[in-house]
Amino acid sequence: MNKVSEYNQYLNYKNNKLFLENISLLHVATKFYTPLYCYSISQMEDNYRILKNSFKKIKPLICYALKANFNKEIIKTFSALGLGVDVVSSGELKKSLSNGFDKNKIVFSGVGKTTQEIEIAIKKKIKQINVESIEELEEINFLCKKLRRKINICLRVNPNIDAGTHEKISTGRSEDKFGIPDENIQGIFEKYKENKLINIIGLSIHIGSQIETLEPFKRAFKRIKGIILNLRAIGFKVSCLDLGGGVGIKYNEKNKIINIKSYAKLIEEIFSNLGLEIILEPGRYLVGSSGIIVSRVIRVKEGIDKNFTIIDAGMDNLIRPALYGAIHKIIPVKISKIKKDKPSDIVGPICETSDIFINKLKNHSFKKDDLVAILSTGAYSSCMASRYNLREKANEIFIKKEKINISNK
Numbered sequence: 001m002n003k004v005s006e007y008n009q010y011l012n013y014k015n016n017k018l019f020l021e022n023i024s025l026l027h028v029a030t031k032f033y034t035p036l037y038c039y040s041i042s043q044m045e046d047n048y049r050i051l052k053n054s055f056k057k058i059k060p061l062i063c064y065a066l067k068a069n070f071n072k073e074i075i076k077t078f079s080a081l082g083l084g085v086d087v088v089s090s091g092e093l094k095k096s097l098s099n100g101f102d103k104n105k106i107v108f109s110g111v112g113k114t115t116q117e118i119e120i121a122i123k124k125k126i127k128q129i130n131v132e133s134i135e136e137l138e139e140i141n142f143l144c145k146k147l148r149r150k151i152n153i154c155l156r157v158n159p160n161i162d163a164g165t166h167e168k169i170s171t172g173r174s175e176d177k178f179g180i181p182d183e184n185i186q187g188i189f190e191k192y193k194e195n196k197l198i199n200i201i202g203l204s205i206h207i208g209s210q211i212e213t214l215e216p217f218k219r220a221f222k223r224i225k226g227i228i229l230n231l232r233a234i235g236f237k238v239s240c241l242d243l244g245g246g247v248g249i250k251y252n253e254k255n256k257i258i259n260i261k262s263y264a265k266l267i268e269e270i271f272s273n274l275g276l277e278i279i280l281e282p283g284r285y286l287v288g289s290s291g292i293i294v295s296r297v298i299r300v301k302e303g304i305d306k307n308f309t310i311i312d313a314g315m316d317n318l319i320r321p322a323l324y325g326a327i328h329k330i331i332p333v334k335i336s337k338i339k340k341d342k343p344s345d346i347v348g349p350i351c352e353t354s355d356i357f358i359n360k361l362k363n364h365s366f367k368k369d370d371l372v373a374i375l376s377t378g379a380y381s382s383c384m385a386s387r388y389n390l391r392e393k394a395n396e397i398f399i400k401k402e403k404i405n406i407s408n409k
């Protein structure tokens with residue numbers, strides 16, 4: 001149990017009770033009810049600093065991928081640290097602007113930007129739009145003419161590379177809906193060469209999420225370097241390269257993680273002598289490890305060859321297990337002597353068989369009213385929550401040292 005700090009540096013047991021930063025989770029579970037999303041602000045800040053300080057030769061613009069968690073507290077934390085932001089809707093764009101992000105550090109990504117969303121992005125004069133298709137670029141051109149405004153564009157390349165991650169979060173294969181096939185990139189540069197409103201400044205790439213080895217990044221980065229060199233060789237100016245996000249985090253004992261220094265080194269080895277502005281769009285890496293869900297055992301139901309530990313957090317709070325078969329480590333909030341019992345599934349209360357967190361947990365038994373912590377839930381958890389089964393929305397608390405801030409927006 002003493003390895004919990006591998007998941008979050010600010011998570012530790014004191015006298016067998018689990019603390020996040022200086023706050024007892026037993027205490028907050030009573031005060032704010034369960035299920036409860038709890039985040040360590042210090043862990044988020046550390047994640048950012050570790051990434052930033054891993055670069056020795058270049059200074060990338062780190063744009064937080066807001067889709068990972070759009071809570072206002074997180075936006076305020078990262079905008080105060082000077083990060084940029086990667087948004088995928090006008091909702092995210094407006095929320096970023098009203099909570100401190102600099103418009104000159106806003107990148108607008110996404111495969112299905114609507115006409116209204118593009119208009120807003122142009123009018124707000126954001127840093128750039130990352131374009132996902134020729135059709136989208138034509139529409140942006142039309143809107144720029146209508147509004148008499150210019151915009152910076154990066155073309156998102158689909159390099160047809162398998163990120164080796166879960167099928168449902170792979171985005172860089174030709175069968176995926178994202179990006180423009182690399183063979184079409186040069187033609188677009190040529191077509192828009194003389195265009196005074198559409199300023200194609202470079203390329204972007206994002207091949208998937210929760211990537212656990214450097215290999216797919218290496219292949220994708222080399223491919224995009226080749227495209228840049230070709231474009232430059234025939235006279236096009238390519239000044240900006242957005243390398244997307246995708247760095248995975250620790251969810252359980254089995255999954256691998258990338259050493260962040262090696263990731264930075266790889267980027268520097270491939271790109272540092274090209275004089276490019278490099279953008280990164282990490283989402284999960286910045287916030288995933290910072291969050292946990294504290295949940296209470298409703299009851300333990302005895303089964304034939306296993307038990308069912310039914311907890312009050314469900315797929316409405318954390319859909320990743322049901323959606324991607326993700327396994328999040330679950331630990332007790334208070335360590336007590338373990339009684340030998342049958343293995344137990346840890347399940348939520350929702351009326352779906354897929355509402356299960358762990359299949360046949362062995363060597364551990366919980367009882368009614370015990371509290372558990374589901375780890376690594378800072379990203380793609382609360383932001384994907386639903387009101388399925390008409391359950392109440394869970395509270396979200398943000399902890400820094402001994403300070404607690406509740407923020408459900």
Ligand SMILES: Cc1ncc(COP(=O)(O)O)c(C=O)c1O
Pocket residue numbers: 065067068086109110171206208209210244245246247281282283284285379
């Ligand atoms: C274009 C783009 N950038 C960045 C991200 C963030 O990815 P991650 O949270 O894996 O870092 C995503 C996630 O889907 C994305 O689509």
